[in-house]
Amino acid sequence: KNEVEQSPQNLTAQEGEFITINCSYSVGISALHWLQQHPGGGIVSLFMLSSGKKKHGRLIATINIQEKHSSLHITASHPRDSAVYICAVVYSGGGADGLTFGKGTHLIIQP
Amino acid sequence: NAGVTQTPKFRVLKTGQSMTLLCAQDMNHEYMYWYRQDPGMGLRLIHYSVGEGTTAKGEVPDGYNVSRLKKQNFLLGLESAAPSQTSVYFCASSYRTSRETQYFGPGTRLLVL
Numbered sequence: 463k464n465e466v467e468q469s470p471q472n473l474t475a476q477e478g479e480f481i482t483i484n485c486s487y488s489v490g491i492s493a494l495h496w497l498q499q500h501p502g503g504g505i506v507s508l509f510m511l512s513s514g515k516k517k518h519g520r521l522i523a524t525i526n527i528q529e530k531h532s533s534l535h536i537t538a539s540h541p542r543d544s545a546v547y548i549c550a551v552v553y554s555g556g557g558a559d560g561l562t563f564g565k566g567t568h569l570i571i572q573p
Numbered sequence: 574n575a576g577v578t579q580t581p582k583f584r585v586l587k588t589g590q591s592m593t594l595l596c597a598q599d600m601n602h603e604y605m606y607w608y609r610q611d612p613g614m615g616l617r618l619i620h621y622s623v624g625e626g627t628t629a630k631g632e633v634p635d636g637y638n639v640s641r642l643k644k645q646n647f648l649l650g651l652e653s654a655a656p657s658q659t660s661v662y663f664c665a666s667s668y669r670t671s672r673e674t675q676y677f678g679p680g681t682r683l684l685v686l
Contacts, residue, residue: 497677507675507677560632561606
């Protein structure tokens with residue numbers, strides 16, 4: 463079975479800390495998404511990556527295709543960053559054309 | 574521009590009852606998806622559509638049917654609800670492929686007793 467593994471599952475940090483969330487997958491992909499799920503349940507797309515690195519404000523996402531690994535970084539973390547962060551991949555080749563998701567990383571930023 | 578909307582927001586069903594969840598998008602997207610989210614399982618793909626009149630099975634399609642009669646609407650049906658279908662259901666859409674940004678609806682919370 464194709465797996466998407468995220469670490470850590472839970473992370474509590476102090477405001478201002480640099481945060482890293484990791485995602486690894488088992489087979490070739492054509493794209494990787496990072497999503498944010500707010501405490502109220504809504505899901506927002508943060509990044510879509512197929513190679514390299516992307517930056518949006520305090521968020522940075524990187525992907526290493528050869529190592530089958532991606533990271534999401536948050537600089538100068540703030541309590542409003544508290545949410546569940548979800549990695550999802552689109553596998554190469556045939557099969558379902560939707561996303562396969564990791565189980566998420568529950569992030570809490572304390573003031 | 575409402576984005577992706579879902580109807581209803583919450584529903585309680587008895588085992589064996591049927592219902593339809595409606596997803597609508599006003600962004601002229603070709604691709605639409607239905608996911609379910611369960612504690613400890615993460616999100617999983619139920620069915621998806623790559624355009625009007627098309628549907629395809631995802632990871633967990635059993636017990637569900639879908640239809641895409643109009644480009645802007647994607648319906649998810651439960652013909653005979655079971656307690657195992659208690660979940661939060663999310664609809665999403667993307668412009669032309671699943672390699673593009675997906676826009677999610679607010680979710681429908683379904684409880685099957």
